[in-house]
Amino acid sequence: MDHGWCSNLPDWLISGCANQATHLQVIQGTVVVRRTFGRSGPGKSASIHLYSSTSIDPANGKARLSEHATFKHGRKAKQNGESTIIYRIKFHVEPDFGVPGAFITKNHDTHEFFLISATLQLLGNKKIHFDCNSWVYPFSKTKCSRLFFSNACYLPNLTPEALRPLREEELHFLSGDGSGERKEWDRIYDYDCYNDLGSPDKGQDYARPVLGGSVKYPYPRRGRTGRPPSKKDPLTESRPEIIDLDIYVPPDERFSPQKMKEFISNSIEDVVHFLIPEAKTLLKNESTGSFQSFKGIHEMYSNNRNEELEGWITEKLKTLVPEELINEITHATKRQQLKFPTPQIIEKKEMAWKEDNEFGRQMLAGVNAAVIERLRIFPPISKDGKMSTIKASHLEGELDGLTVDEAMRQWRMYILDHHDYLFPFLERINKQGVCMYASRTLLFLRNDKTLKPVAIELSLPGSEDVEVVSRVFLPASTGTQASLWHLAKAHVVANDSGHHQLISHWLKTHAVVEPFIIATKRQLSVMHPIYRLLNPHFKDTMHINALARSILINSGGILEKTLFPGKISMELSSALYKNWNFREQALPNDLLKRHLALEDDESPTGVQLVFDDYPYGADGLEIWIAIKRWVGDYCRIYYISDDTILSDAELQAWWTEIQFEGHADKRNENWWYKMDNLADLIETLTTIIWIASAFHASVNFGQYGYAGYPPNRPTLCRRFIPIEGTVEFAEFLRDPDKYYLNLLPQRFEMTLGVALVEVLSRHSSEEVYLGQRRSLEWTDNEDVQKKFKNFSETLMDIERRVNERNKNPKLKNRLGPAEIPYTLLYPDTSNVSLKGGITGKGIPNSVSI
Incomplete structure (x- = not known):
C-alpha cells in the first residue's frame, strides 16, 4: 500500500497506518483537553464518533456515523499558556464514509472535562x-452526548445535506x-427579566422592582436561571442567603x-486593601466618618504595614462574605502589603485634578467621554420646557471676547447635562441620606482646543410655588468663590460618576450585549x-453579568452602597434604557447625535469631528473604521448579494429574536x-463588536486611573453647597478643605469604591485583545485568515498613531495637566504576552470584566 499521506504525521500516528485492514480507511488525529488540577483527564472514559459531511445513512437520513474510538495515550503539554493533555484517536471507517464534518463525544466519567x-x-x-472550547459533562448528568462541528462555515441553505438535521437539532x-x-x-439559552435583584424575603427594604417586561420598567433581558420565586413576592426570583458565586450560566x-481563581484572588486582595484600615470601626458598628485630611486619603497608597485580621473580626466577616473565602482573606492579610497602587491622576502631579483644565479634559478623555454635547440652544431648556437659570451675563469675560451667540455659531460652546434624566429622581435619592443635585455644566472651547468650564447650574426640587430651585456657580481662582466653585465641580463629577457606572458602563455594555449573546446561541x-x-x-460576558447580579447591582450590593x-x-438605569436606540450606539451616529461631528461623505467613517483634539472621538473613529472594514471583508466572503441576506433563515430569525x-x-x-x-x-455587526470591545474598554479600564483617587471622582455627596448666612456656610468658611472632605463619601464607601474599581480595571492574564484569536485555526477559510491578518496589522498601525498623537504637544487633551496619556482605546493587539493587570490600555474582544 502507498502510505504517502502519512509522511507528515508524527511517528506515533504512522505506526497505525501500515496495519489497517485493506477494506477500511483509517482516520487518525488528536484531541486536546484542558488539564485540571487533581484530575487525570478523561482518557478511555470518553468515547467519540465521527459524522460524515458527505455521506448520508439511508436508515435515518442523517450523516453517516462511524464506529466509536476512545481517547488514548494522553501526554501533557502546554498550549497558549494552558496546561493540556493531548490524546490520540483512531477510526476505521468504510471507504465511502466521506469527509468528517462533526463528531459526538460521550463522557462516561464522573467529572466534566474541558x-x-x-x-x-x-x-x-x-x-x-x-x-471546541466547551465543557463535556458526564452522560449520567446530561443524558446526552456532546456534538461538535468542524471549523468549516456554511450559510444554512449551503449546509451539506448530511449535516443539515444535526445543525437544526x-x-x-x-x-x-x-x-x-x-x-x-x-x-x-433562554431569556428572563431582571427579577432577581431584590430579596423581599429579607424584608421590604430589600425589595426591588422587576426590570423588563413593562412600560414602567423596560430593560434588556438576561439569561434565565429558573430559580423558584421568593416567598413574599411571586414575581421575584429567590436568591441564596449568602453571596452566590455559582449562579447559573450555560457552561x-x-x-x-x-x-x-484570578478573579477571586484579585477581589480578595483588593478587599484586603481597604478592609484592615476600616475593619475595627466598621465591624464594631462604629461610624468611620470622613477622612480628616487629603494626607489621610494619600495614606491608602503609601501604607506598607502588614497586619493580620484579629479573630473576632474574622468571625464577623463570616456574616459578610462566603465562608469558603474567609481562609483566603485571612491568608491574604498575612501576605499582602496594605496599600492601593497610586492612581494615574495623582501619580505625576498630585494636585492637577483640581484644575479646571483637567476637569474639562476628562469629559473628552476620561472614563465617561461619550456624554458631552455641543450646545445648540441657550439657555438650555429641559424636555418639559423649563429653562435653565444660566444667563448670558454669567458668561461675560469667559468666552475670549465672544458673545454666547458668537461662541455657539463657532461651535465653541459645550454642555455636560446631568439634569433632565436625574431631576425626577432627586427627591427619592436625597431621602436616602445623600445630598445630590441635578447639574448642567457649560464649557467653552478655547483656541488651543481645551475645554474651559464657564458655569455650573445645580438644581433641586422646590416647593409647590417654585418647582425648581437652582443655583449657578462661576469659575474663580482665589478666595471663597473658588472654594464654592470647587464644591460645585465635585457635585458635577458625582453625577457623572453615577451615570458612568450605571449607564455608560453597566447598561450600555454589559446589559445590552447579553440578549445578543443569547439570540446568537439560540x-x-x-x-x-x-x-x-x-x-x-x-466571551465571559454572561458570567460577569451573573456575578454582577449577585454582588454588585443587587439590593444591598456594592453599587447601592457606593453610588449616590x-x-x-437600577430603576435609574431602566429610565435611561427608555432612550436607548441600537442605531445610535454606532460611534459615528453617536457623535452626530451629540453634535461633535458633521456628516462627511468623503470620510471613511462618514463623519468629521468638529475639532480633532477629542481623544475618545479621534481614536474611536480609527478603531470603528478598522472593525467595519474587517466585518465588511468577512461578510462579503459569504454573502454575495442582498438576496443572500434575506434568504438566510438563521440570520433573519436571529435578528427578529433580538428585537422581539x-x-x-x-x-x-x-x-x-x-x-x-x-x-x-x-453596520449591525460593527456596532455589536464596537460595544463589546472598544466602547467597553473606553469606560472600564481607566477607572482606577481616575476614580482610584476619590476626590477626583466622588461617587456621592453628603453635603449640599452651603448658602450664605447659614450655620453651614460659617462652617465652610472656617475650613473649606474640611468641608470638602465632609462632602465626599465616608471612609468606608470611599475605600470600598476604590477596591471595586481596582478589580474592574484589571485585565485578565488570559485576555484576548481585538485583532487576536486564541487559536490560529479558528477558521478553515484562507481568505478569512488573510483578511483577519490585515485587520490585526491595521490595529497595530493605529497603536503607532495613538502614540504619536499622545506625544504631539499641540494636542493638549492627550495628556492634560495630570499628564495621563490617552490609551483607553489603544488596541494593544501587538501585546502577545497577555500578562494582565492594571495597564490603562488594551481593547479586549469582549465585555469580560
Whole structure:
C-alpha cells in the first residue's frame, strides 16, 4: 500500500497506518483537553464518533456515523499558556464514509472535562480542525452526548445535506423549553427579566422592582436561571442567603478555572486593601466618618504595614462574605502589603485634578467621554420646557471676547447635562441620606482646543410655588468663590460618576450585549459564519453579568452602597434604557447625535469631528473604521448579494429574536436596522463588536486611573453647597478643605469604591485583545485568515498613531495637566504576552470584566 499521506504525521500516528485492514480507511488525529488540577483527564472514559459531511445513512437520513474510538495515550503539554493533555484517536471507517464534518463525544466519567480542540488527518495531508472550547459533562448528568462541528462555515441553505438535521437539532436543543431550574451542566439559552435583584424575603427594604417586561420598567433581558420565586413576592426570583458565586450560566459562558481563581484572588486582595484600615470601626458598628485630611486619603497608597485580621473580626466577616473565602482573606492579610497602587491622576502631579483644565479634559478623555454635547440652544431648556437659570451675563469675560451667540455659531460652546434624566429622581435619592443635585455644566472651547468650564447650574426640587430651585456657580481662582466653585465641580463629577457606572458602563455594555449573546446561541449554528465572527466578542460576558447580579447591582450590593442613587440605582438605569436606540450606539451616529461631528461623505467613517483634539472621538473613529472594514471583508466572503441576506433563515430569525425577545421592550422599528441588505448587516455587526470591545474598554479600564483617587471622582455627596448666612456656610468658611472632605463619601464607601474599581480595571492574564484569536485555526477559510491578518496589522498601525498623537504637544487633551496619556482605546493587539493587570490600555474582544 502507498502510505504517502502519512509522511507528515508524527511517528506515533504512522505506526497505525501500515496495519489497517485493506477494506477500511483509517482516520487518525488528536484531541486536546484542558488539564485540571487533581484530575487525570478523561482518557478511555470518553468515547467519540465521527459524522460524515458527505455521506448520508439511508436508515435515518442523517450523516453517516462511524464506529466509536476512545481517547488514548494522553501526554501533557502546554498550549497558549494552558496546561493540556493531548490524546490520540483512531477510526476505521468504510471507504465511502466521506469527509468528517462533526463528531459526538460521550463522557462516561464522573467529572466534566474541558475539550479545547480536535484535529483529524485525512488522505493527502488534509486536516480537519474542530475548535471546541466547551465543557463535556458526564452522560449520567446530561443524558446526552456532546456534538461538535468542524471549523468549516456554511450559510444554512449551503449546509451539506448530511449535516443539515444535526445543525437544526443542535439549535433546538440549545433553546430549551423555558421551564425548570437550570442545573450546572445544562446548555440552555433562554431569556428572563431582571427579577432577581431584590430579596423581599429579607424584608421590604430589600425589595426591588422587576426590570423588563413593562412600560414602567423596560430593560434588556438576561439569561434565565429558573430559580423558584421568593416567598413574599411571586414575581421575584429567590436568591441564596449568602453571596452566590455559582449562579447559573450555560457552561460555555463561564470563566475558565484560571480566570475564576484570578478573579477571586484579585477581589480578595483588593478587599484586603481597604478592609484592615476600616475593619475595627466598621465591624464594631462604629461610624468611620470622613477622612480628616487629603494626607489621610494619600495614606491608602503609601501604607506598607502588614497586619493580620484579629479573630473576632474574622468571625464577623463570616456574616459578610462566603465562608469558603474567609481562609483566603485571612491568608491574604498575612501576605499582602496594605496599600492601593497610586492612581494615574495623582501619580505625576498630585494636585492637577483640581484644575479646571483637567476637569474639562476628562469629559473628552476620561472614563465617561461619550456624554458631552455641543450646545445648540441657550439657555438650555429641559424636555418639559423649563429653562435653565444660566444667563448670558454669567458668561461675560469667559468666552475670549465672544458673545454666547458668537461662541455657539463657532461651535465653541459645550454642555455636560446631568439634569433632565436625574431631576425626577432627586427627591427619592436625597431621602436616602445623600445630598445630590441635578447639574448642567457649560464649557467653552478655547483656541488651543481645551475645554474651559464657564458655569455650573445645580438644581433641586422646590416647593409647590417654585418647582425648581437652582443655583449657578462661576469659575474663580482665589478666595471663597473658588472654594464654592470647587464644591460645585465635585457635585458635577458625582453625577457623572453615577451615570458612568450605571449607564455608560453597566447598561450600555454589559446589559445590552447579553440578549445578543443569547439570540446568537439560540438562532445561529456554530457553523454559521456570523456566529464564528461574533462568538469571541461574547466571551465571559454572561458570567460577569451573573456575578454582577449577585454582588454588585443587587439590593444591598456594592453599587447601592457606593453610588449616590443607592436603592434606586437600577430603576435609574431602566429610565435611561427608555432612550436607548441600537442605531445610535454606532460611534459615528453617536457623535452626530451629540453634535461633535458633521456628516462627511468623503470620510471613511462618514463623519468629521468638529475639532480633532477629542481623544475618545479621534481614536474611536480609527478603531470603528478598522472593525467595519474587517466585518465588511468577512461578510462579503459569504454573502454575495442582498438576496443572500434575506434568504438566510438563521440570520433573519436571529435578528427578529433580538428585537422581539432579547430587547423586547424596544420594538420601535426605527431603532433597528431592517436586515434586508448587506450594508445593514455590516453596520449591525460593527456596532455589536464596537460595544463589546472598544466602547467597553473606553469606560472600564481607566477607572482606577481616575476614580482610584476619590476626590477626583466622588461617587456621592453628603453635603449640599452651603448658602450664605447659614450655620453651614460659617462652617465652610472656617475650613473649606474640611468641608470638602465632609462632602465626599465616608471612609468606608470611599475605600470600598476604590477596591471595586481596582478589580474592574484589571485585565485578565488570559485576555484576548481585538485583532487576536486564541487559536490560529479558528477558521478553515484562507481568505478569512488573510483578511483577519490585515485587520490585526491595521490595529497595530493605529497603536503607532495613538502614540504619536499622545506625544504631539499641540494636542493638549492627550495628556492634560495630570499628564495621563490617552490609551483607553489603544488596541494593544501587538501585546502577545497577555500578562494582565492594571495597564490603562488594551481593547479586549469582549465585555469580560
